[in-house]
Amino acid sequence: MGWKEKTQFWRSESPAPASVTQEGVSTIDNDAALKQDIQTGELTLEEASQGGLGRHLGLTSTTFLIIGRIIGTGIFSTPSSITSSVGSVGASMFLWLLGLLLAFCGQMVWLEFGCMFPRSGGEKVYLEAVYRRPKFLATIVFAVQAILLGFTASGCIVFASNIIVAANNSPTEWQERGIAIGVIVFVTLIHTFIPKVGVHLMNALGWIKVIILAFIVVTGWVVLGGGVKAIPDPHASFRDSFAGSSHSGNQYATALFKVLNSYAGWSNAAYVLNEVKRPVHTLKIAGPLGLGVCGVLYTLANVSYFAAATPQEVAASGTTVASYFFGKVFGVTAKRVLSVFIALSALGNVLTITFAQSRVNQELAKEGVIPFPKFWASGWPVGSPSAGLLLHFIPSFIVIVAIPFGDAFNFIVDVEGYPSSVISMFVVIGLFILRREAPNAHRPFKVWWPVAAIFAAGQGFLLVAPFLYPPGGKGDTSLPYWLYPIIGIAVLIAGVVYWAVWWRVLPRIGRYSFQERKVELKDGTIVTTFDRIKNQ
8 A cells, every 4th residue: 555545544534633613613624634744633834833932942942852861870880880881982982983973873763853853752653653553653652752761850869869969968868858849840830930031041951961071071281281289191091992891781771871871862952943943954953052062072081081090090989980081180078069060060951951841741631642631632831731831740740759769769760761763763764664665755854774774783783782781680670671671661561551442342331422622722833632432
């Protein structure tokens, strides 16, 4: 069955796009349906972009959405565990460069989709464009994992712990939780009631992150030039740089997984394109620019770490390699100062994730696939997706309050990442499917297919790596190393079950069908709703 035949079947199965009245009564407009080359959800591009804050994000803000999401706390901590796994400077640097290459490959795939469908939602939109049958299955599976696992609890906890270190206090666990709760409440309120301030704050913290890393890079150059007497031989780590490299495939797999997690966030702008000025033009520039800035800073920051310390010292520094670096170069007091900067970096990460995730939640509500769609799609009171922010706040709050710190918390964070890799694999496979079924569709940007294939191979690795037997059979937590990917898969299966029960089983039992209706909210946002109609 060709593309045109599949499109005709889809349209015969689902109602054509509807014209909308202020009262929410809709009429079928077949001409509008025929104008749609590729259907992406129930709303047209024009309908999806109505309401809200309008197009207020320029090139700078869009770029910092990416930079602010990528630069969290990983570059300040993970180099130690990566070096510990692979054993040498050369192997560690190779993995950081390989991770950057894979991130760029993924971003090129997202650029092709984002330029074809310049609307908010990211993977939600791309999955809908490709996997149109069974109807709503792809959307609902994505919705379940995005809503349940789209929390930002880890960033809030990192902020709290670093502020405590900077203050040189020893609080109780619940005091630390209280600070973390304060962070997520603050971020949610900022984005809800004064969204423009939230954007300015994201940009400001993004600049701070870049300045911190740039300072580390420049300090590393000074060290390499022999300007720090406490480090008499700054070139020691780079002599015979591959000496001591690990020969275990599992250890390289584990290290690359952490590198790729450190680059996570290169797709952040794709979630908010309804609010981006000249979205196609801006996305083509902001995407590579944001990731490129981060890649250069990450690579040079690692060089600085190894200039100040041997691979053995970096590996032994634990999760505080940046603190170790500052302490060795500037003294003990600098460690506490750095903790403030890391806390600010974590805050910026929470701001950008919350900003983007709330837009995804709103787009899911506008499609009508979650209960009470008109409420969750609301832009009250100032046009920001306030209900989408609330939907993001709830799981973040629960994780901060209910999950014990330590193994359980680290485990739930691991669970968060695995389903995203599954979704990404379906997206890149979908690129090849769409190329075959719609070869003449308008593509303002087209990725070279080997680049997409490289990204697919990388995602395949991410899906397999967690099941590889680690040294001693022990993962990052005391729980079985294979448990978190299994639970991640279970979350996706839960989405399939929910779809089957709500859209297939219950209508058959209740002898009813769904009739689509589009409603325009007071702020102009258009929401798809489904009325139950008794079968005759």
